Amino acid sequence: MGIPEVIVAAPSQLSRQHFTVRMPDPANHLLEVELQIQEVDPEVPLRLRLPVWTPGSYLVREYARHVQEFQAATEQGIPLAWRKVDKNTWQIDPPGSSAVKVCYRVYAYELTVRTNHLDLTHAYFNGAALFLYVPGREREPYTLTVIPPKPDWHIATSLRPLTSPSEDPTSGQSFVAEDYDELVDSPVEVGPHRVQSFEVEGIPHYLVVWGSGTLDVDRAVADAKAIVKTTAAFFGGLPYDRYWFIVHLSPGGFGGLEHKYSTTLLYSGLELHQPESYRRFLSLLAHELFHAWNVKRLRPLALEKIDYNQENYLECLWFCEGATSYYENVILLRAGILSAGDFLKILSEQIGRLQRTPGRAVQSLRESSFDTWIKLYRPHENTLNSQVSYYLKGALVCWLLDLHIRHLSGGQGSLDTALQDLWQRFGRTEKGYSDQDLREAFERAAGADLGRFFAAYVEGTEELDYNAYLHPFGLTLKAHFSRPNPIPYLGLNFNGEGNRISAVEMGSPAQKAGIWAGDELVALDGFRVSAANLAERLTAYQPHQIICLSVFQADQLKHFWIPLDPPRPDVYTLEVLPELTPAQEALQQGWLGSLVGAQLRSEAGPHLLENSPISS
Numbered sequence: 001m002g003i004p005e006v007i008v009a010a011p012s013q014l015s016r017q018h019f020t021v022r023m024p025d026p027a028n029h030l031l032e033v034e035l036q037i038q039e040v041d042p043e044v045p046l047r048l049r050l051p052v053w054t055p056g057s058y059l060v061r062e063y064a065r066h067v068q069e070f071q072a073a074t075e076q077g078i079p080l081a082w083r084k085v086d087k088n089t090w091q092i093d094p095p096g097s098s099a100v101k102v103c104y105r106v107y108a109y110e111l112t113v114r115t116n117h118l119d120l121t122h123a124y125f126n127g128a129a130l131f132l133y134v135p136g137r138e139r140e141p142y143t144l145t146v147i148p149p150k151p152d153w154h155i156a157t158s159l160r161p162l163t164s165p166s167e168d169p170t171s172g173q174s175f176v177a178e179d180y181d182e183l184v185d186s187p188v189e190v191g192p193h194r195v196q197s198f199e200v201e202g203i204p205h206y207l208v209v210w211g212s213g214t215l216d217v218d219r220a221v222a223d224a225k226a227i228v229k230t231t232a233a234f235f236g237g238l239p240y241d242r243y244w245f246i247v248h249l250s251p252g253g254f255g256g257l258e259h260k261y262s263t264t265l266l267y268s269g270l271e272l273h274q275p276e277s278y279r280r281f282l283s284l285l286a287h288e289l290f291h292a293w294n295v296k297r298l299r300p301l302a303l304e305k306i307d308y309n310q311e312n313y314l315e316c317l318w319f320c321e322g323a324t325s326y327y328e329n330v331i332l333l334r335a336g337i338l339s340a341g342d343f344l345k346i347l348s349e350q351i352g353r354l355q356r357t358p359g360r361a362v363q364s365l366r367e368s369s370f371d372t373w374i375k376l377y378r379p380h381e382n383t384l385n386s387q388v389s390y391y392l393k394g395a396l397v398c399w400l401l402d403l404h405i406r407h408l409s410g411g412q413g414s415l416d417t418a419l420q421d422l423w424q425r426f427g428r429t430e431k432g433y434s435d436q437d438l439r440e441a442f443e444r445a446a447g448a449d450l451g452r453f454f455a456a457y458v459e460g461t462e463e464l465d466y467n468a469y470l471h472p473f474g475l476t477l478k479a480h481f482s483r484p485n486p487i488p489y490l491g492l493n494f495n496g497e498g499n500r501i502s503a504v505e506m507g508s509p510a511q512k513a514g515i516w517a518g519d520e521l522v523a524l525d526g527f528r529v530s531a532a533n534l535a536e537r538l539t540a541y542q543p544h545q546i547i548c549l550s551v552f553q554a555d556q557l558k559h560f561w562i563p564l565d566p567p568r569p570d571v572y573t574l575e576v577l578p579e580l581t582p583a584q585e586a587l588q589q590g591w592l593g594s595l596v597g598a599q600l601r602s603e604a605g606p607h608l609l610e611n612s613p614i615s616s
C-alpha cells in the first residue's frame with residue numbers, strides 16, 4: 001500500500017476559511033497547519049493574526065512564539081511576499097488573487113490544558129495556540145480537516161463532524177465551526193484513546209483518557225454521569241447538545257479549562273486509586289462542567305465579545321471562579337458523592353489555606369480579579385504576602401454569601417436562587433451581565449441590601465467573620481494547632497527545593513530580622529538544620545526565646561538573632577453547636593440537605609491539605 005489518499009470533505013462543503021492540520025512526524029513535536037482563504041481582496045495586503053491568550057486562562061501567553069516556517073502562496077501556488085508587522089501579525093502583499101494559501105508549523109510540546117502537545121503517544125491542540133484569523137472575518141464559519149499520522153489514532157473533539165470517520169483514520173476527517181470563537185473553544189485530541197459514552201436527558205457525553213494512571217474509568221463514567229445529572233437539575237436542563245471530557249493523566253499535572261461543549265482536565269494519574277486524589281479529580285470535573293453554564297454562557301459583559309489580541313479586564317472573576325469553586329463540591333454533595341461531613345472538611349481546609357495567606361489583608365477580591373493578567377498566573381516569592389486567589393477566597397466568600405442570603409431570607413433564597421435567576425436573565429440568551437446585575441441578583445435572593453457585605457469582602461480586605469455567618473446554621477469554626485506541641489512562629493516557607501527558603505511571611509520574626517526568600521538554611525544555634533527538620537528542632541524552644549539562625553544569603557554566610565513569636569493556629573474545623581434551635585436546624589438542613597450533628601462529631605478532626613495549584 002502506498003500513501004493513503006486523503007479523503008477530505010468535498011470542496012463545496014468547505015468554508016471560505018479552511019484549515020488542515022497534519023502531524024506526519026510526531027517525534028519532532030511540530031504541528032503542520034495549512035489555511036486556505038477564499039474571497040480575499042486581490043488588491044490589498046492580507047493580515048493574519050494569532051491570539052495572545054485563550055479564554056478561561058487569563059494570561060498573555062504569546063502563542064506566536066511557537067510559530068515557524070510561515071509561507072504564503074496564491075491558489076495557483078505562486079509564492080507571495082510577507083512580513084511580520086507585530087509580534088503576532090503576519091501581513092501578505094496584495095495577492096493579486098482572490099484565494100490564498102498559508103502554511104506554517106507550530107512547535108507543540110507544552111503539556112497544559114491551554115497549549116499544544118504532540119509526541120509519539122498523541123496530539124492535543126487548542127485553537128487559540130494554533131489557528132490564525134483574519135481580523136474582521138472572525139464571524140464566518142470555519143472548516144477543519146485533521147489528518148492523524150497513524151491508523152490507530154482517532155480524533156476526539158466537540159466540533160461537529162462534516163464527514164464520517166473513515167476506516168483508515170489517516171485519510172482524515174473534517175469538522176465545522178460556526179465561527180472563530182467556536183474553533184478556538186473546541187480543543188482536539190488525536191491519539192489511540194478509547195471513547196466512553198453515556199447519555200443524560202438524551203444528550204450524548206463522551207470521555208476520552210490519554211496518559212497513564214490508576215483511574216477506574218467505569219467508575220469515573222458513573223460519577224461523571226451523576227455530576228452531569230445533578231448540575232442539569234440545578235440549572236433546569238442541559239444547555240448543549242453534546243459534551244466531551246478530554247482527560248490527560250500526567251505525573252504532577254493539574255488543571256482544567258472550560259469550553260462550551262467540552263472540557264480538558266489535566267491530572268496526576270498515578271495516585272487516582274487513592275480516595276482523596278480521586279475526590280479532587282471529581283471536584284475538578286464538576287468545576288469545569290459547571291463552567292458550561294457559569295462563564296461559558298452566563299458570562300460578564302467583558303467576555304461577551306472576546307478580544308484575542310489583548311487582555312480582557314474583568315472585576316468579577318471572584319464570582320466566575322469563586323462560585324464555580326464553591327459549587328464543584330456542592331454538586332458532589334448533592335450527587336451523593338460527598339457526605340455533609342466531607343463537604344464541611346473541604347470548607348475548613350480552604351479556610352485554613354486562606355488564613356495562612358498574609359496577602360488576604362493586602363489585595364481585595366476585586367483587585368485580584370482585575371490584576372489576574374499580571375499576578376495570579378505569575379506567582380513569585382512575595383505572592384503569599386501580597387495576593388489572594390480569587391479561586392480560594394472567591395469560593396469562601398460565595399459560601400458566606402450563600403449562608404448570608406439563606407439567613408436573611410429565612411431560608412427562602414440562597415446562592416442557588418441567585419444563580420438560577422442570573423441563568424434565566426442572562427445565561428440562556430448569552431447576554432453579558434454587569435457587576436451591578438450580579439449584585440442585584442444576590443440582593444433579590446436575599447431580599448435585602450448587601451452593600452456592607454460587598455464593601456467588606458469583595459471590594460475590601462476585611463477579615464472574613466466566619467462565625468457570624470455560621471451561627472444561624474448551628475455551626476462554629478474552631479482554630480487548632482496541627483501538632484500536639486505547637487512550634488513557636490518563625491515565618492519561613494519551603495517548597496521542597498532543598499534548604500532554600502521559598503517565601504518569608506511579611507511581619508514574621510524571620511522577615512523582621514532580615515531573612516528573605518532565596519536564602520539557604522544552614523544552622524540553628526550553631527548546629528546544622530534542614531527544611532525537613534526545622535519544625536521538629538523548634539519544638540525545643542519557647543515563644544520569645546532568641547534563636548540564632550544561620551543562612552547563606554547570596555552565598556555569604558550570615559547569622560541572624562531572632563526572637564520567636566507564640567505559635568499560631570494552622571488548622572480549622574467546622575463544628576456543630578451542642579444545642580440547636582429549631583431555626584438553626586431548619587437552616588442547616590436547607591443548606592446541607594441533612595443535619596450533620598452526629599456524623600460531623602465522629603468524623604471531624606484537624607488535618608492538613610497542601611496548597612492546590614491553580615486551576616482554571
Ligand SMILES: [Zn+2]
Binds near residue numbers: 258287321615616
Ligand atoms: Zn474555573
